[in-house]
Amino acid sequence: MxxxxxxxxxxxxxxxxxxxxxxxxxxxxxxxxxxxxxxxxxxxxxxxxxxxxxxxxxxxxPSFRRDMRDAAWEQVLPGNKQFRRGDLISKPQGEEGGGDGGPGASEGLGDxxxxxxxxxxxxxxxxxxGLELPNLRQTRTEDIQAEQWRRAGFVKEGSPSRMHIGRTMRTARARRMALRARKKHELEALLKQAETLEEEIRIRQGCGEDTSIERFRLAEIQNEIKGLERKIKAIPFIDESDLRFAHIDQQPRPVTSAVIFCVMDVSGSMGDLEKDLAKRFFLLLYLFIHRQYRAVEIVFIKHHGEASECTEQEFFGAKEGGGTLVSPALALVEDIMVQRFPPEHWNIYLAQASDGDNAQDDNRLVQERALELLPQLRNMFYLEVNQDQESALLRLYKGMSQEFPELMTARARHTEDIYPLFRALFSPRQGATHG
CATH class of the missing domain: 3.30.300 (GMP Synthetase; Chain A, domain 3)
Structure with missing residues (x-):
């Protein structure tokens, strides 16, 4: 090889x-x-x-160096006032490992x-x-436009930095060929006439006849030939009219848009750690989806026994008592979709975070609501936080994910779990469930 x-x-x-x-x-x-x-x-x-x-x-x-462990050499450094050739330099008195060393850097950069x-x-x-967004599809974009600079052909005037050399040279070559074509035809005709006259003069001179008229005409033709040759050479290689400049213009461009529904349980069982885990996951998801789409909207929905749309501050700062019902939150998501974010115009993503504490009777309604939502969603993510065992809600979603691969579930107990979990969800060809 x-x-x-x-x-x-x-x-x-x-x-x-x-x-x-x-x-x-x-x-x-x-x-x-x-x-x-x-x-x-x-x-x-x-x-x-x-x-x-x-x-x-x-x-x-990596590079090759001479192994000096078994070799001897002499070296005198320039500018040395302390040592001379032949002096022995004692080893520095330090701790084990050689050298006095310095204090370690507890924070920041070391030496x-x-x-x-x-x-x-x-x-x-x-x-x-290395991450990719699953189930990524193009939606209708007639109503959402954005201005973008694009190439718009060539113009005869512009900045020298935008001069298109190739187009300029092609235009100059076409102009030279067009201007020289007629003159070259005339030149070829005159050259043939001159050749005919020269032949005629040689024949008549051989017969002893007078050739003064033919010689006069030959001189006129030769002068015309020289004039045409000067005109052909005078055609400039590049003329100002040949210059072409690349032109750019702002043109409307359709923008594919997305909306993220962030749904979180704010009941008393969701403590500060659970909310911090959910916030990290929501933030990673938003940043990642924002890199896939030019226009991204985010809707915050909090729920306990009831569900309501709220601001980001209320979403992460709210702490309310009472029981937990998930189905009202999914119903509110569907209502907002119908009113403001129709699926034919928007790529819709639903991210839900909860500790899994949901009323047992509500799980059946959750399944019904989820089955209505999933065909309209690009992806649905469920994150269960700080649970020692899988909840009934997580097991319900896991079972549905077998039929709907766009439903993805995961569990996280510590802050360090969020990023590896996120990479596992969005790595190519990964499974839909990560426990």
């Missing part, structure tokens, strides 16, 4: 080593981003640029690390790398 290494790049290191270095650094960045996503709040991470720590040992490309700063968009690109 032959191995070909491209050494055409400048420098002493091969492109194969550089490719391996880039893959190694990308892997380190991805691992650091996933570590941040597990432990810190996504809202805090997306407010500012994020420094990512990379060990410096991963930045060194053997460097920081790579990622913007919010770069952070999200790494965070969602």
């Amino acid at each position: 032959s191995v070909i290494i491209d050494r055409r790049n400048l420098g002493t290191r091969s492109s194969a080593n550089q490719d391996r270095l880039q893959r190694r650094v990308r892997g380190r960045v991805k691992a650091a981003v996933e570590k941040l996503a597990r432990r810190r709040s996504l809202g805090d991470m997306l407010d500012t640029e994020q420094p990512i720590a990379i060990p410096t040992k991963d930045l060194h490309e 053997d690390e460097i920081a790579i700063v990622l913007s919010a968009d770069e952070f999200l690109s790494v965070l969602f790398d």
